[in-house]
Structure formats: C-alpha cells, structure tokens
Amino acid sequence: MARWDPNARQRLERAALELFVRQGYDRTTVAEIAERAGLAKSTFFRHFADKREVLSGGDALTRLLTGAVAAAPPGAGPRQAVEAALAAVGxxxxxxxxxxxxxxxxxxVAANPELTERELLKREALAAALTAALRERGVPEPTAVLAAVLGLLALRAALARWTARPGQDFTALALAELTALCEAAAAL
Amino acid sequence: MARWDPNARQRLERAALELFVRQGYDRTTVAEIAERAGLAKSTFFRHFADKREVLSGGDALTRLLTGAVAAAPPGAGPRQAVEAALAAVGxxxxxxxxxxxxxxxxxxVAANPELTERELLKREALAAALTAALRERGVPEPTAVLAAVLGLLALRAALARWTARPGQDFTALALAELTALCEAAAAL
Known part of the structure; x- marks a missing residue:
C-alpha cells in the first residue's frame, strides 16, 4: 500500500459512509473503515482526528462559502456575495x-444524536465565518450578520428540498429560497 | 431544614453562580452548592438534573418568549408578536x-467550553420553539422562521449591550436591534 495516496481521503469518506448506512454509525469502527477503503488505520488518522471527523467534509463547506464571498467582484453587495457563495456550493x-x-x-447525521449535535455546533461556526467574510468586504453591522444568517437559512432549506429528490439544481433552489427570505424580511 | 422550601431553587442558583465565579465551574461540586445554599444535596437534585442544569434557568427564556408570542393579540403580525416576546423578556x-x-x-458560560456548547445547542432549540409558536399563530413559512431568527439575533445583540453596562432598559435595546435588523433586511 502506497504511503502517499491522493485518493485516500475520498476513499475513507466513501467507505465510512457505506458502513454507517449499512450497520450504523455507533457499530462502525475506524479499523473497519480503513479496511474497507483498503488502507491502514494509521492512514485514517493522518486524514481525520476521529470517526466523527470523517463526516465533516474537512470544513469544505466553510471554505467554499467564505472563499466565494471573498472572490466576489469588488462592486458586489452583500446579497450578491451570498448568492455567489450559494452558487459555489451548488x-x-x-x-x-x-x-x-x-x-x-x-x-x-439525522439518525445519530452525537452527530446532530456536532452539526449544530458547526452551523454556528459556519455562520460566524460567513459573517466575518462579509465584514472583510466592508459590509457593516448588522447587515453582515443578517446576510450570513439568511444565506445559511436558504442553504439549509434548499438542501432539504434538494436531497429529497434527485435531478434538481441546488443553486436554483438556494437562490429561490434566498429571494423568498429577503421578500419575507422586507414585508416583516 | 424544611422539606419544602419555596426559595430553594433561587438559593441554589445564587449559590452556584457565586461559587462558579469565585472558584470556577469545574472546581465546584453539587455538594458545595447545596451547602452554600443551606440545603441538602438531595434538594439540589429535586430541582436540577446535574450541575450544568443549575445555569440553564429551567428553560425559562423559552417559556417566556413562546408564551408572549402565544398571548399576543389575534391581530398582531409576526413582527409585533416577536416584539411582545422581547418586551416580556425585558x-x-x-x-x-x-x-x-x-x-x-x-x-x-463564556469561560467554560462545555457550557458554551450547551448554550449554542439551546439556542437552536429556542429558535425552533419560537418558530413553532409563530406557526401556531398562522404565520406562514418562511416568515415564521425568519421572524424567530431575527428576534433571537436582536435578543443576543441587546443582551451583549445590556450586560456590558448597568442602568439600561433591555426592552428598548432589543426593539432597537430588531428595527435595525429589519431595516437591513429590507435593504438587502
């Protein structure tokens, strides 16, 4: 087995998910995940701190969202920056x-209280990171926190719809949710 | 010591907080809290499941907010219902x-990661409870979730200002925060 395997991370994530779905998160060990991925247990721990981490996506979502906000054109307002972030996720x-x-x-995640709890805590961290990325663009308070919160509400609502049925475009769903939220906010 | 003490709960909360501030949350035991309150350890456990619970306020905040939303006049819109909830807290x-x-x-709470984590999870539960209370009034989606989220953002922001300096009126601060958030939302 190669010391360096560029696909190790993905293979471990895939193997973990298959085992979690089949036999449950609690009954799956790191050793089983590594074995199923055809890798050593030590390789698992080079990529993830623990079993829970294998589902976190390495905070890829945070990097995607904040990166897209930072990369939005200088003239883009907070809503456009959030729209760019949702499009990047899609x-x-x-x-x-x-x-x-x-x-x-x-x-x-939904079937496991420990993972659900972790997800909620990550959601808070994500909101803070997105707010910070908007502030970096010079968006003042309370608009920065508001745009971040509405963007993440749109993301969650769109994700629930998107996972429920294949063949839909995530970005279109998310932008429609954001529009609905902004309209509801303006009418409040 | 009386078997029934109507002030036991408050005395335990007061004693716990004094000990937490003075010697730290981690170094304080339930036995010490009970002793300082002049009550038996068994009395503590009639009121609280564990040491962490003594700081939770028995979800009083959730009851206050959702109760005020439910009690708002039938003609009150979602924003007025949330304003009533903030006024009840104040x-x-x-x-x-x-x-x-x-x-x-x-x-x-801020000094203890375990308590901070618990607070974040309670915040999610609070948002869900407030959204449900608004839905009960017939507020449609996504307005219900939005009004709840904006109300809790206003509450948090106002609480930070209010605790920073004595002599301020919480309700006035919270309503001003809510107004600022709604204006920012309308301009997004």
Whole structure:
C-alpha cells in the first residue's frame, strides 16, 4: 500500500459512509473503515482526528462559502456575495454526482444524536465565518450578520428540498429560497 | 431544614453562580452548592438534573418568549408578536435587579467550553420553539422562521449591550436591534 495516496481521503469518506448506512454509525469502527477503503488505520488518522471527523467534509463547506464571498467582484453587495457563495456550493459540493453521497450523509447525521449535535455546533461556526467574510468586504453591522444568517437559512432549506429528490439544481433552489427570505424580511 | 422550601431553587442558583465565579465551574461540586445554599444535596437534585442544569434557568427564556408570542393579540403580525416576546423578556428576565446575576452567568458560560456548547445547542432549540409558536399563530413559512431568527439575533445583540453596562432598559435595546435588523433586511 502506497504511503502517499491522493485518493485516500475520498476513499475513507466513501467507505465510512457505506458502513454507517449499512450497520450504523455507533457499530462502525475506524479499523473497519480503513479496511474497507483498503488502507491502514494509521492512514485514517493522518486524514481525520476521529470517526466523527470523517463526516465533516474537512470544513469544505466553510471554505467554499467564505472563499466565494471573498472572490466576489469588488462592486458586489452583500446579497450578491451570498448568492455567489450559494452558487459555489451548488457548483462544487451539492452536484448531481454527489447527490446520493450527500443524501446518505444527511441520513446518518439525522439518525445519530452525537452527530446532530456536532452539526449544530458547526452551523454556528459556519455562520460566524460567513459573517466575518462579509465584514472583510466592508459590509457593516448588522447587515453582515443578517446576510450570513439568511444565506445559511436558504442553504439549509434548499438542501432539504434538494436531497429529497434527485435531478434538481441546488443553486436554483438556494437562490429561490434566498429571494423568498429577503421578500419575507422586507414585508416583516 | 424544611422539606419544602419555596426559595430553594433561587438559593441554589445564587449559590452556584457565586461559587462558579469565585472558584470556577469545574472546581465546584453539587455538594458545595447545596451547602452554600443551606440545603441538602438531595434538594439540589429535586430541582436540577446535574450541575450544568443549575445555569440553564429551567428553560425559562423559552417559556417566556413562546408564551408572549402565544398571548399576543389575534391581530398582531409576526413582527409585533416577536416584539411582545422581547418586551416580556425585558420585563421578567433581564430586569435591573437581575443585571448582576445575568452578567455573572454570561461570564461563567463564556469561560467554560462545555457550557458554551450547551448554550449554542439551546439556542437552536429556542429558535425552533419560537418558530413553532409563530406557526401556531398562522404565520406562514418562511416568515415564521425568519421572524424567530431575527428576534433571537436582536435578543443576543441587546443582551451583549445590556450586560456590558448597568442602568439600561433591555426592552428598548432589543426593539432597537430588531428595527435595525429589519431595516437591513429590507435593504438587502
């Protein structure tokens, strides 16, 4: 087995998800995950701190969202920056090819209180990171925190719809949710 | 010591907070809290499941907020219902007499990662409860979730300002925060 395997991370994530879906998160060990991926247990721990980490996506979502906000054109307002972030997620994370994986991951998290709790805590950290990215663009308070919160509400609502049925475009769903939230906010 | 003490709960909360501030949350035992309150350890466990619970306020905040939303006049819109909830918190929880207690509680929570985590999870539950209370009034989606989220953002922002300096009116701060958030949302 090669010391350096560029696909190790993905293989471990895939193997873990398959085992979690089949036999449950609690009954799956790190050793089993590594074995199923055809890798050593030590390789698992080079990529993830523990079993819970294997489902976190290495905070890829945070990097995607904050990176897209930072990369939005200088003239883009906070709403446009958030729209760019949602579009980046649709283009790179919640794609047609990843639909089944994302759906299975959601099921595993929902079935396990420990993972659900972790997800809620990550959601708070994500909101803070997105707010910070908007502030970096010079967006003042309370608009920065508001745009971040509405963006993440739109993301969650769109994700629930998107995972429920294959063949939908995540970005379109998310932008429609954001529009609905902004309209509801303006009418409040 | 009387078997039934109507002030036992408050005395235990007060004693716990004093000990947490003075010697730290981790180094304080339930036995010490009970002793300082002049009550038996068994009395502590009639009121609280564990040491962490003594700081939770028995979800009083959730009851206050959802109760006020339910009690708002039938003609009140979602924003007015949330304003009523913030006013109820200002009148009953974040009062001048409780300023020092609330401030100390915030400090203890902020200094302890375990308590901070618990607080974040409770925040999610609070948002869900407030959204449900608004839905009960017939507020449609996504307005219900939005009004709840904006109300809790206003509450958090106002609480930070209010605890920073005594002598301020919590309700006035919270309503001003809510107005600022709604204006920012309308301009997004």
């Amino acid at each position: 283009a790179q994370a919640f794609t047609a090819e990843r639909h089944e994986t994302v759906r299975e991951r959601q099921q595993v | 009148a009953q929880a974040f009062t001048a007499e409780r300023h020092e207690t609330v401030r100390e509680r915030q400090q203890v």
